[in-house]
Amino acid sequence: MIGESINFMITGMSVVFMFLVIMVFVLKVQGAIVGSFFKKEEAESPTSNNKGQLGAKKVAIISAAVKHHVEQTKKL
Template sequence: MEDVNLIGESLKFMVLGMVVVFSFLIILVQVVKLQAKIINKYFPEETPKAPTSSGQSDESQRIAAIIAAVTEFRKK
């Protein structure tokens, strides 16, 4: 007879624990969404700028640096 009472109590605690965890997760998601809205309001993302002609120069310098590194590596 006492076993039925213990099983009932354990089910109650299981449901209560699941409700508490689920409620906490819902509150956490809402707080994170609110935080994202606040951050986007006061610190908006900058739009990326279109590449200019100096972008070609940067790319050429990057390629030259890679070639120099590979050449130096092969000397060893």
């Protein structure tokens, strides 16, 4: 009785494992086929002239927003 249960369990686990292996293989092949039809275009990186530096006005606005947020959270 217990031997049959173990045999049934091993058979079931093997079937599920083989199904998952086959599914991974099919999905990889499908991805390669679909990928060959729809090639990804390389996205251009955005260029900016300010090299990541913020202006004084933006820094003041961000500082005011952070200060306002901190004051609002202290009230809670």
